[in-house]
Amino acid sequence: MFDLPDIRKKHDSILEQLAKPEAFLNMKEYQNLRKESQKLKKIIDLADELDTTVRQIAENRELIASETDPELIEVAEKDIKSLEARQAEAETKLDEMEHGKAEEIDHIIVEIRAGAGGDEAALFAGDLFRMYSRYAQEKGWQTAVIDSSETTIGGYKEIVLEIQGKEDVYGRLKYESGVHRVQRVPETEKSGRVHTSTATVAILPVKEAEDTTINPSDLKIEFFRSSGPGGQNVNKVETAVRIIHIPTGFVVACQSGRSQSSNKEKAMQILQSKLSEMQKEKEMKESGELRKSQIGTADRSEKIRTYNFPQDRITDHRVKQSWHNIEKIMEGYMDPMIEDLKRELK
Numbered sequence: 001m002f003d004l005p006d007i008r009k010k011h012d013s014i015l016e017q018l019a020k021p022e023a024f025l026n027m028k029e030y031q032n033l034r035k036e037s038q039k040l041k042k043i044i045d046l047a048d049e050l051d052t053t054v055r056q057i058a059e060n061r062e063l064i065a066s067e068t069d070p071e072l073i074e075v076a077e078k079d080i081k082s083l084e085a086r087q088a089e090a091e092t093k094l095d096e097m098e099h100g101k102a103e104e105i106d107h108i109i110v111e112i113r114a115g116a117g118g119d120e121a122a123l124f125a126g127d128l129f130r131m132y133s134r135y136a137q138e139k140g141w142q143t144a145v146i147d148s149s150e151t152t153i154g155g156y157k158e159i160v161l162e163i164q165g166k167e168d169v170y171g172r173l174k175y176e177s178g179v180h181r182v183q184r185v186p187e188t189e190k191s192g193r194v195h196t197s198t199a200t201v202a203i204l205p206v207k208e209a210e211d212t213t214i215n216p217s218d219l220k221i222e223f224f225r226s227s228g229p230g231g232q233n234v235n236k237v238e239t240a241v242r243i244i245h246i247p248t249g250f251v252v253a254c255q256s257g258r259s260q261s262s263n264k265e266k267a268m269q270i271l272q273s274k275l276s277e278m279q280k281e282k283e284m285k286e287s288g289e290l291r292k293s294q295i296g297t298a299d300r301s302e303k304i305r306t307y308n309f310p311q312d313r314i315t316d317h318r319v320k321q322s323w324h325n326i327e328k329i330m331e332g333y334m335d336p337m338i339e340d341l342k343r344e345l346k
Contacts, residue, residue, distance in 0.1 A: 002098055004047050011040040038166075043097055050090040057083045089343065105170035107206040109146070109270050110161040115179065117197025122155030124182045124307075125199040127330055129159050132173070134332030139172075141165035146266060147253040160253075160270070162206075170205045175318075175341045177203045178304030185310070194310060198303070204273040214271065220244040221264070226255040243267045250274050319344040 014037045017023055023030050060076040060083070067073050112128050114121040136143045141163050148159040163169055181198050189195065223238040240255035241263040252270045254263040305316045307326060314329060314337070315322040321344070323329060323337050 002043055002047065002094065004044070007040055007043055011037060011044060014040070039097075043094070046090050046094050046097075050087060050094065053083050053087045053090065057087065085343070105168065105205040106166060107164045108162075108170050108173060109202075109204040109206060109273055110163060110173070110176075111158070111200075111202040111204065112156065112161070113158040113200045114156065115198035115200055117182075117195065119151060119153055119155060120182075120186045120195050121197040121199055122151045122157055123153065123186075124155070124180070124197050125157070125159065126155045127182075128180060128199055128201060129156060129161060131330050131332055131334070132161060132163070132176075135334045136163050136165070136169075136332075138332050139165060139167075141169060144256055146256050146270070162256075162266075170203065172338055172342070174203050174205075175338070175345055176201050180305050180307065181303055182307045183309065184307075204270065204277055206269060206273050214245070214268075214275070218246050220246060223260060239263060241267045243271055245271055245275070248275070248278065316341065 014033050018030070018033055018037065023033070057080055060080045063076050064073050067076070110132055112125050112132075114125040117124070133143055142165070144162045146160040146162050149157040150159075151157060163173075179198055179200050181196060183194055183196050185192055186195050220243070222242040222244075224240045224242065225238050226240040239258060239260050240253065241260060242251065242253040243264075244251050250271060252267045252274065254267040254270070257263040257266060304318055305314065307314050307330075309326060312324050312326050313322050314324075314326055316337070319341065321340060323340075325333075329337060
C-alpha cells in the first residue's frame with residue numbers, strides 16, 4: 001500500500017515549490033510539478049474517501065447491532081451495500097494507481113457519424129455533438145472541430161471533435177463508443193409518426209507518444225480547400241488535409257488549422273490513435289480479455305443506447321439502466337449517467 005504520510009509530505013513540498021515566483025521560469029518543469037501534484041492529490045483524496053467510507057460502514061453496523069426498529073435496520077443495511085460498493089471502487093483505483101495500471105488520458109478525438117435514418121440521423125448526430133460539446137464546456141475542457149460534413153438542414157453526416165482537459169477525459173467518455181439510437185417524431189413528420197434513426201460514436205484516446213509506426217508508403221495524402229470557418233486565407237488556399245491509410249482503408253481529415261502543416265500534423269495524430277485502438281482491440285480479442293466495458297464487437301457495430309423522446313427516457317442496453325429528463329441530458333448534464341456507467345462497466 002501507499003505510504004500516505006510520505007505522499008502527503010511530498011505533495012505539500014511540491015505545492016511550496018509551485019508557489020514560488022521562480023517556478024514559472026521553467027515552464028516544462030512547472031508543468032511536470034503540476035502533474036505530479038495532481039497525481040498525489042488524487043491518491044490522497046481516494047485514501048481519505050476510503051477511510052471515511054470504512055468508518056461509515058462500521059457506524060452502520062454498530063447501529064444495526066443496537067437498533068430494534070426494522071425500518072432503521074433496513075435503511076442501514078441498504079446504506080452499507082452502497083458504501084461497500086464505494087469502498088471496493090476506491091480500493092480498486094488505489095491498487096491501479098499503486099501498480100501503474102491507471103492511465104489517465106486528457107486528450108481525445110470524438111468521431112460522430114450519421115447512420116440509418118437519412119436527414120433525421122444527421123440531425124441526431126448534431127444533437128450528440130452538441131451534447132458532448134456542452135458537457136466539455138461544463139467541465140472546463142477545450143474543444144475544437146477538426147472536420148465536419150454538414151447537411152442542408154443543419155445536421156451532420158459526420159463531425160470530428162477534439163477535446164482536451166486537465167483530468168481523465170477519456171476515462172469519462174470512453175463508454176460512449178458504439179451505436180446510439182434515437183426514437184422521436186421528426187420536425188418534418190406531419191402525421192406524428194415516431195421514427196427510429198441511428199448515429200455512431202467513436203472515442204479515440206490521443207497519447208503523447210505512440211508505439212504505432214506508420215510507413216509513409218502506406219499513405220495517400222490529399223490537400224483541398226477548407227469548407228469551414230477560418231477567414232479568407234483558409235477558404236482560398238488548399239490548407240485542409242485528407243490522409244488515406246491504404247492497408248486499413250482509414251480516412252482522416254483535418255481543416256481546422258490555418259496551414260497545411262498544422263492540419264497534416266493533426267490528421268496524422270488522429271490516424272495514430274485509430275491504428276493504436278485497432279491494435280489494442282485486436283490484442284484484447286486474441287487474448288479473450290475483451291471487457292464488458294468495451295462494445296461487444298471491435299467494429300463498433302453494437303447498439304449501446306436508445307434515446308426515446310416520447311417516453312422522456314435514455315436507456316443504456318449494456319447495463320439495462322434508464323435515465324429520465326432527456327432534454328437536460330442532451331444539454332450536457334451527463335454526469336449522473338457517466339458515473340453509473342463507470343461503476344457498472346469498470
